[in-house]
Amino acid sequence: MGETTPYYIGLMSGTSLDGIDTVLVSFEEGSVQLHYALCYPLTNDLRQQINQILSPEWRGSLMEYGHIDQLLGLQFAQAVNELLAQAQIRPEQISAIGSHGQTICHAPTADMPFTLQAGDPNQISEHTGITTVADFRRRDMAAGGQGAPLVPAFHRAIFFNPETHRTVLNIGGLANLTVLNMDSTAPVYGFDTGPGNTLIDQWAFKYTGQHYDKDGEWARGGTIHTDVLEAMLKDTYFKLIPPKSTGREHFNLGWVAKKIGHREVAAQDVQATLTELTAITISQALQEQAPQTQELVLCGGGVHNRYLWERIQHHCPNVKLLSTADLGADPDWVEAIAFAWFAKQTLEGKPSNMPSVTGARGERVLGGVYSA
Structure with a gap:
């Protein structure tokens, strides 16, 4: 790795709580180079504490939240230091860390909309010696946006193809679409379609003790309960317009x-x-909001659920399904890479939200900078 290469680190902890995705990347116009990546495990105790605070029934204290915020910040810093050690890179070679944090609550439709991510960036900067950029979502919300999804801006920069109507599907805890019309003048839009892995993973853990349903094999052996599915599909969220x-x-x-x-029901x-x-709400959203889609490009942990992949293809028979790996980006690390890119945008004073996606009043430079 060259001494002059401007490196960035991206940190992402999602709803699956399987660990902290940590990547070392560099960027050139329209492309990204992934140099090193690791998933740094959360301690079982911290994972349990986060799950408790994420529960709608949680009635804890500010002291408990503050404790988790600091512990997560320290774990993020440890993840970065472990990455640097394994990649044999010095902290002074890193331009910045982009940290998404761990979402504790996201309430874009509340009377006073807000979003809250834990993982104190002061701890990250202090214990790595690297400038850290964090708190990306709240500026967009202050400008009237939903604060999410943010990754469509990165998808546009990396995956746009002027020769095909391409939609990027990220299946993390939630599933979200980024619609990239082949016409470069057309606005990019994107939105959360609904649950991605979150319900699948939570249910699998409750009844099998496994953190996810490997290859979707447990689901494949079950029978779809149409009455329950119809009740779920009546949820008002699925009827909302982006x-x-x-x-x-x-x-x-x-x-x-x-x-x-x-x-x-078994x-x-x-x-x-x-x-x-998950499969049908993705396909319905695609048919309603992006019927021109020719290629559906998948990333996120859901890429590895073969049964889910098959069900999406079943509902979208005329769409070609690809992985971002086919486009040169490992699907497991796309979101973490995106937040490294957001940090770069922030340091360069460039906006990284997309008003056509979030509904904000205009483009904004996102994130707070915590200097080393």
Whole structure:
């Protein structure tokens, strides 16, 4: 790795809580180079604390939240230091860290809209010696936007193709689409379609003890319960017109229980139904908002769920499904890479939100800078 290469580090901790995605990247016009990546595990104790605070029933204290905020900041810093050690890179070679943080609450439709991400960036900067950029979402919300999804700006910079109508599908905890019309003058738009992996993973953990349904095999062996699926599809979120975004505050196991109601449904059948819910809400959103799509490019952890992939293809038979790996970007690291790119944009004084996606009044430079 050359001494003059401007390196950036991206940090992402999603709703799956499987670890801190940590990447070392450099950028050239229209391309990204991934030099090193690791998933730094969260401690079981911290994962349990985060799950408690994410529960809609949580009635904890500000002291508890502050404790988690600081612990997460320290774990983010440890993830960065481990990456530097493994990649044999010195802190002074890094231009900046872009940290998404751990979303604790995302409430874009509240009377006073807000979003809250834990993982104190002061701790990251202090314990790595690297300038850190964080708190990307709230400036967009202050400008009247949803604060999400943010990654469409990065998708546009990296995945746009003037020869095809391409839509990028990120299947993380939530699923979101970025619609990239081949006409470069057409506005980019994107939105959360609804649950991605979050309900699938939570249900799998509750009944199998596994943090995810490997290859979707447990769901594949179940039967889709049409009554429950229809009840789920009646949720008002799916009827909203973009811009829109959501989170675990809305889609959680309490929500699943309400939709099942008094029906007796086997746990494996619920898993099959939840997987179908993700697939069908993605396909419906695509058909309603981007019917011109020729290529659907997948990234995020959901890429590895073969059964989910098959169900999406079943509902979108005329669309070619690809992985971002086919375009030179490892699907497991795209979101973390995006936040490295956001840090670069911020330091260069460039906007990184897209008003056509979030609904903000205009472009804004996002994030606060915490100098080394």
